[in-house]
Amino acid sequence: MLNYSVSEENYIKAIFHLQQQDGTVTTNELAGELNTRPASVTDMMKKLKAKKLVHYQPYRGFRLSAEGSKVALGIIRRHRLWEYFLAEKLKFSWDEVHAVAEELEHVSSKKLIEKLDEFLGYPKADPHGDPIPDVNGKIEHYSYQCLASLPANKLVVVSHVSNQSNEILDLLKHKKISIGTKLEIKRRFDFDDSMEIKIGRQPVFTISKQVAENIFVKIN
Amino acid sequence: MLNYSVSEENYIKAIFHLQQQDGTVTTNELAGELNTRPASVTDMMKKLKAKKLVHYQPYRGFRLSAEGSKVALGIIRRHRLWEYFLAEKLKFSWDEVHAVAEELEHVSSKKLIEKLDEFLGYPKADPHGDPIPDVNGKIEHYSYQCLASLPANKLVVVSHVSNQSNEILDLLKHKKISIGTKLEIKRRFDFDDSMEIKIGRQPVFTISKQVAENIFVKIN
DNA sequence: AAATTATTTTAGGCAAAGCTAAAATAATTT
DNA sequence: AAATTATTTTAGCTTTGCCTAAAATAATTT
Numbered sequence: 001m002l003n004y005s006v007s008e009e010n011y012i013k014a015i016f017h018l019q020q021q022d023g024t025v026t027t028n029e030l031a032g033e034l035n036t037r038p039a040s041v042t043d044m045m046k047k048l049k050a051k052k053l054v055h056y057q058p059y060r061g062f063r064l065s066a067e068g069s070k071v072a073l074g075i076i077r078r079h080r081l082w083e084y085f086l087a088e089k090l091k092f093s094w095d096e097v098h099a100v101a102e103e104l105e106h107v108s109s110k111k112l113i114e115k116l117d118e119f120l121g122y123p124k125a126d127p128h129g130d131p132i133p134d135v136n137g138k139i140e141h142y143s144y145q146c147l148a149s150l151p152a153n154k155l156v157v158v159s160h161v162s163n164q165s166n167e168i169l170d171l172l173k174h175k176k177i178s179i180g181t182k183l184e185i186k187r188r189f190d191f192d193d194s195m196e197i198k199i200g201r202q203p204v205f206t207i208s209k210q211v212a213e214n215i216f217v218k219i220n
Numbered sequence: 221m222l223n224y225s226v227s228e229e230n231y232i233k234a235i236f237h238l239q240q241q242d243g244t245v246t247t248n249e250l251a252g253e254l255n256t257r258p259a260s261v262t263d264m265m266k267k268l269k270a271k272k273l274v275h276y277q278p279y280r281g282f283r284l285s286a287e288g289s290k291v292a293l294g295i296i297r298r299h300r301l302w303e304y305f306l307a308e309k310l311k312f313s314w315d316e317v318h319a320v321a322e323e324l325e326h327v328s329s330k331k332l333i334e335k336l337d338e339f340l341g342y343p344k345a346d347p348h349g350d351p352i353p354d355v356n357g358k359i360e361h362y363s364y365q366c367l368a369s370l371p372a373n374k375l376v377v378v379s380h381v382s383n384q385s386n387e388i389l390d391l392l393k394h395k396k397i398s399i400g401t402k403l404e405i406k407r408r409f410d411f412d413d414s415m416e417i418k419i420g421r422q423p424v425f426t427i428s429k430q431v432a433e434n435i436f437v438k439i440n
Numbered sequence: 441a442a443a444t445t446a447t448t449t450t451a452g453g454c455a456a457a458g459c460t461a462a463a464a465t466a467a468t469t470t
Numbered sequence: 471a472a473a474t475t476a477t478t479t480t481a482g483c484t485t486t487g488c489c490t491a492a493a494a495t496a497a498t499t500t
Contacts, residue, residue: 007487027448040488042449047486059448059495090335100329107323115310227457247478260458262479267456279465279478 001074006106009075010034011044012053015064016072021180024061073137079105080126080133081116087127088120097127144216147183148193148209154185156217168214175205182220221294226326229295230254231264232273235284236292244281293357299325300346300353301336307347308340314347314398315389349380349399349436364436367403368413368429374405376437383434392435395425402440 004012014033018025027045031038045062048054053068064072082104086092092100114135117123124140125131133139144159158181161172172178176199186204187196193209224232234253238245247265251258265282268274273288284292302324306312312320334355337343344360345351353359364380378401381392392398396419406424407416413429427435 005486028446036487037489038448039450039490043487086332086335090332090339092331092335096331100327100332103327103329104324107320107327109320109323111312111316112306112310112320115306115312119310225456248476256457257459258478259460259480263457 001071001110003108004071007044008048008053009071009106011041011048012064012068012072013075013079015054015062016069016076019063024063026061070137073133073139075105076139077133077135077137078107078113080130081113081120081123083126084120084123084132085116088123142218144218146213147185147195147215147217148212150185150217150219152185152188152195155220156183156185157181157220158183158215159218160216162214162216168211171211175207176202177215183217221291221330223328224291227264228268228273229291229326231261231268232284232288232292233295233299235274235282236289236296239283244283246281290357293353293359295325296359297353297355297357298327298333300350301333301340301343303346303348304340304343304352305336308343313393315386315393317347318384318389345399347399348384349378362438364438366433367405367415367435367437368432370405370437370439372405372408372415375440376403376405377401377440378403378435379438380436381434382436388431388434391431395427396422397435403437 011030011034014030015025018029018033022029027038027041031041034041045054045056048068049056049062052065053071054062054064056062079101082101083097086097086100117135123132131140131142142159145156147156147158150156158177161168177183181199184198185195186198189195193212194206195212196204196206198204231250231254234250235245238249238253242249247258247261251261254261265274265276268288269276269282272285273291274282274284276282299321302321303317306317306320307314337355343352349364351360351362362379365376367376367378370376378397378399380399381388397403401419404418405415406418409415413432414426415432416424416426418424
């Protein structure tokens with residue numbers, strides 16, 4: 001496996017995360033994610049395309065190639081192992097681990113990561129509950145839970161919507177619920193299984209049983 | 221304290237080590253140490269001078285300023301703590317730790333290093349026996365003696381190896397000499413300054429002058 | 441369908457850190 | 471003291487990764 005620059009790795013990782021949601025990633029999206037300019041993204045996409053890490057046609061967006069995904073999973077593996085180390089061994093608090101792991105993940109020694117993994121006892125997930133890919137880049141997929149099945153007072157992240165109809169998407173769009181939205185379940189009503197939900201600091205609103213049954217979440 | 225680039229840090233560290241021996245460091249020496257060209261060294265010296273990290277007059281060599289030394293000791297602290305971590309926790313062999321620590325030392329989080337130090341139990345020296353500077357850059361100096369300078373029939377403890385090259389570490393690993401090893405000097409030969417050494421009840425073996433010059437010991 | 445707006449790419453530059461070749465300075469021989 | 475040799479610096483070029491402004495293309499309105 002070749003070696004990539006810190007910059008290249010950051011682009012690859014960002015594309016990986018963005019394409020989880022969107023399938024294909026746009027120049028502006030990626031520029032936003034990386035706090036850089038669209039022109040810089042175009043430059044880097046040309047480079048990554050030349051290295052066969054992304055599929056890219058001008059003006060048409062891009063996504064990782066198989067090889068690119070493998071590289072991304074390697075970076076994510078390193079990141080999450082370091083996060084686990086920082087939280088578990090060095091007693092960093094949950095919100096501090098990410099920034100430091102962003103630096104550590106670029107240290108490229110393969111042996112370091114294998115030894116670290118062993119030292120940590122082969123953890124399955126990082127402190128945020130995100131699964132840690134194995135040496136071969138295999139990642140356990142999330143077992144999403146149906147929002148309708150959860151009790152009150154849970155903080156969750158929307159991860160999947162199991163219904164592609166215009167009707168539900170229209171409703172979700174109106175309620176400003178999309179993939180990645182953080183929801184807090186405030187109350188459940190036994191009468192009709194409706195739920196009161198809060199997003200950030202916005203006012204509480206209600207969703208019906210039928211809606212909740214189609215939303216799948218990761219518990220935070 | 222400001223932040224420096226990986227390149228700047230590598231120059232600062234190299235100057236620190238070279239000036240231990242020479243007092244003042246020359247362009248060619250530093251270029252040799254860093255596997256770079258004299259012209260590149262001159263460029264960097266101008267930059268480090270502008271940042272008041274070195275004293276430098278064209279053609280007259282250079283040395284670290286007080287501030288430069290403080291920065292150097294910070295880098296050395298990080299390097300040695302990581303070396304200790306790699307050897308002690310991840311069970312790296314001592315000839316492998318240096319290369320990986322070279323990468324880890326540039327991760328700049330202050331909190332990371334303080335937490336790591338605590339986790340490791342505030343070690344005093346790295347796996348090669350080099351003392352670890354404290355948070356304030358204070359470093360303990362031991363008065364070790366060079367093995368090459370000692371007469372026969374001495375019982376000594378290996379405390380420091382003044383050469384991090386793979387070549388010597390490979391040799392020492394093969395001869396089973398590491399920090400803390402008890403050696404008995406059985407004979408010295410004036411012809412080539414080689415020595416016969418015994419470890420415990422193992423058979424006597426010979427080491428060359430070049431090796432003995434890099435081993436520093438405490439007399440038992 | 442044309443016009444307007446938004447997005448993306450191109451063109452041309454900049455800073456960091458390296459390089460080679462030539463010029464300047466210092467050190468050593470003769 | 472002059473000549474030669476060695477060292478160091480300067481000048482100018484390269485690559486990486488970023489930038490701004492202008493041009494090209496796509497998407498949306500009218």
